[in-house]
Amino acid sequence: MIDWNEFNxxxxxxCIFIVAIFLSSGVMLMREDxxxxxFKLINDFLDIMIFSLMFPxxxx
Numbered sequence: 001m002i003d004w005n006e007f008n009x010x011x012x013x014x015c016i017f018i019v020a021i022f023l024s025s026g027v028m029l030m031r032e033d034x035x036x037x038x039f040k041l042i043n044d045f046l047d048i049m050i051f052s053l054m055f056p057x058x059x060x
Contacts, residue, residue, distance in 0.1 A: 017049070020051070
């Protein structure tokens, strides 16, 4: 069980965020066509931001 008094919220969000960036860049690199759709990239980035902010609340 997580002790929420000792819980470092900022560090956890940063860790999830960094992992999410690596995962999204991996997916980008695996795509066959290397045309980067900027709007799609921004949309994915916003989804990752929202998810990484919501994730600790889901754990709680």
